[in-house]
Amino acid sequence: MAQNTPITVAHGDGIGPEIMEATLHILKEAGARLDIETIEIGERVYLAGNSAGIEPGAFDSLRRTKVFLKAPITTPQGGGYKSLNVTVRKTFGLYANVRPCVSYHPFVRTKHPVMDVVIVRENEEDVYGGIEYRQTNQVTQCLKLISRPGTEKICRYAFEYARANGRRKVTCFTKDNIMKITDGLFHKVFDEVAAGYPDIENEHWIVDIGAAKLSDTPENFDVVVLPNLYGDVLSDVAAQIAGSVGLAGSANIGETIAMFEAIHGSAPRRAGQNVANPSGLLLGAVMMLVHIGQGDIAARVHNAWLRTLESGVHTYDVFDSAASKEKVGTREFAEAVVSRLGQQPELLKAVSYKSGGDGGSGGGSSFAGSGTAAAPQQVTKQAVGVDLYLDWAQGTANDLGAAVAGLDGDGLKLSSIANRGVKVFPGGHTETFCSDHWRCRFVGAAGEGASVTHAQIAGLLARAAAAGFDYIKIENLYNFDGQPGYSHAKE
């Protein structure tokens, strides 16, 4: 007989305790093999003076069980309270946000009757590091970072998820026609990972066209894997147009720890009235069961829930006199699901999930330890120059070109100047608007591609400082295996 899997459960605030009770009741009746540790998070913890809303001891439980089923919480009004989700995500490196966006036509109103899309969003990189600098009077900068191991992890997760959940296709969106180095890396790694999953179809779209297709004909998509920013925007678009925001669960997956929840909030005004819909949390729990290898139980719960939805037994939020038959409360809805355990939906599509051989080999965790953060490939890295960025507002591009050429020397020479990515010296156009934020590219005196040293770069900065330039930043230029690892300005 299969062993129980330990999980950590938090009952949360507002409607949290009611929907968690309903969810756990259904899981138990369905035969889920769970050992539950309960922790306290949320409002009372915040108000007791813990700015993260979760006690250090609770982290120990998460480290022990590695699986967190979380009800919604209430963050108190006023400053100084940190987002609990951000804290958990950052602490445990939850790199994947997974959100199924499904329409339940004709039982829930939607403009897109055929839609069953899962958004897999990279959750740690891109512009969400929030690494920002105001550099001049006029110009601010945010760093977008895309890493190979971060991209490998999210792409591999998307394909593993597709396999465990009986999905047939994974689509990737990037803007690699413009961002050839960062989004280009994401696309390249996606292709590499996809090659290891010949049983799963794969495709790539430029994000603008892909987003247009996703929002117009979502029926053509299955699993979609995205860098953080595109995923943020398009997971909200997909959930909204499916019409099922109140019924959706989501997962946040890390290499060792994963968290499952509803996407809605704690709705304090509905608390304690036995009216809340437990479906979002229940579908989060279904994802959890698949993750821990209990796909058989997950399918049993999910199909009974679908059968309940289509028999017209609805909580108030979904109730619609045209499509519903019986308006019920939280507990009665849970009983309705329990009474249908073992049934399949008749109109909606039934689900099936793969079951793992043990308690921890589901959609997310089995591959995490096996080379996901790939051993670095051996590459040859050669410094070939530096971009010296200046805050300067004393004239034209040609004026600056003349002034900066005076910094040449010690094996470095100025090759070009750009402003906001457009080359303005030598040979710029007079119509180009120039901000006070200039990029001066220095390369080896022998020409582009010749080696330069870090000491030469430090020397250039010393000369720039002595000449009174306000250099605001530098970016070194490297070749990797002989190929430039930097972009050229547009002419």
Add this chain to the structure above:
Amino acid sequence: MAQNTPITVAHGDGIGPEIMEATLHILKEAGARLDIETIEIGERVYLAGNSAGIEPGAFDSLRRTKVFLKAPITTPQGGGYKSLNVTVRKTFGLYANVRPCVSYHPFVRTKHPVMDVVIVRENEEDVYGGIEYRQTNQVTQCLKLISRPGTEKICRYAFEYARANGRRKVTCFTKDNIMKITDGLFHKVFDEVAAGYPDIENEHWIVDIGAAKLSDTPENFDVVVLPNLYGDVLSDVAAQIAGSVGLAGSANIGETIAMFEAIHGSAPRRAGQNVANPSGLLLGAVMMLVHIGQGDIAARVHNAWLRTLESGVHTYDVFDSAASKEKVGTREFAEAVVSRLGQQPELLKAVSYKSGGDGGSGGGSSFAGSGTAAAPQQVTKQAVGVDLYLDWAQGTANDLGAAVAGLDGDGLKLSSIANRGVKVFPGGHTETFCSDHWRCRFVGAAGEGASVTHAQIAGLLARAAAAGFDYIKIENLYNFDGQPGYSHAKE
């Protein structure tokens, strides 16, 4: 009597000449006051050896007339041909891309029968500078730049457009809850500009929620102004869900020069058959007429076109046996519009535009010279530290902390280390995944906020070089008017 306005016209490739002829015929019959200069662009120019597809002499015409009505062109297969639109945009600083996305229910099929949204996309900044660097074995970087003058121009254009086109509301989307400095600047400047237009309603949404609402209930939006990346994605989403990609025109607006076109391509297979739909280019020409202050003529053309569409006189691409009455060719469609000049639509909403007092005071150009690129505000800028980024893969965050502390000296000291935006030293979490891309923050020895000099920063680099560190970049830390102009890592 009003003077004629000189414009530059290019007839383009494929269906271009036919739809341009139809468009110019309608404009003439409507009484547009134009002096036309014709230039050649596109396939023949490319194949004659001009890699930009436009001859230097043609630029002179654009500089003279400042208004460009452009038919679609064909870029030859094979490498080395530069995008003509990118060349024109970069050369003349066309900072605004304007795309009306309108549904014409019940005459053109759409899931969103009530939709009349104009996307105003910033077109020069954000991640589209394509300023990218591969910095380590694992990590790539793209710079996102948002400037105050760039943001002022686009926001002001959006409100001027709203006024000239009889629009009531301008909505802004940003992600300033995460990107407080860059997107925060965009939002702040939007609010500042909005205050100067009390006759126009304004609102701001976080881009994820805003995108979800736009794609689900576009009827709630009017003019939407967006930073470049969000605008790229959401202008395609909006055009697609309106169902009218083949009927849409767009404008690219600069401080001195503006370009108007259809959003579709040159469709070579349809060329020379008198079947193509001239509507996209015609609606581009309508935007041009408003821009040059001939709003009366623009409305006359646009309303006659709407009346034609709803009378069921349709070209093949729109023809649908349920909604159409007569399938016509390009010339016949143009005649059908001409014969309805002076008529208003009966079911669709009629348009009205403001007319300028002279030939150049329409939606885009009148304000361009009057302080758009605002004189820099006086701010006090103080260097207070530097982020030294290292490529390093020799141990843990604590190991690196010990090694880097050896660079302290000459008035600088290490304050913290972060990896991908998460603080990892001192006091990090063991679960945080660390790439080979580290940010070491140095501040003045007297503590955060104390002044440091550029010479001190150059000295730090010299010590790092001598110690054998591969520093990959630096970002200086500045206070502006005493407030930090840089973000702190998440703990």
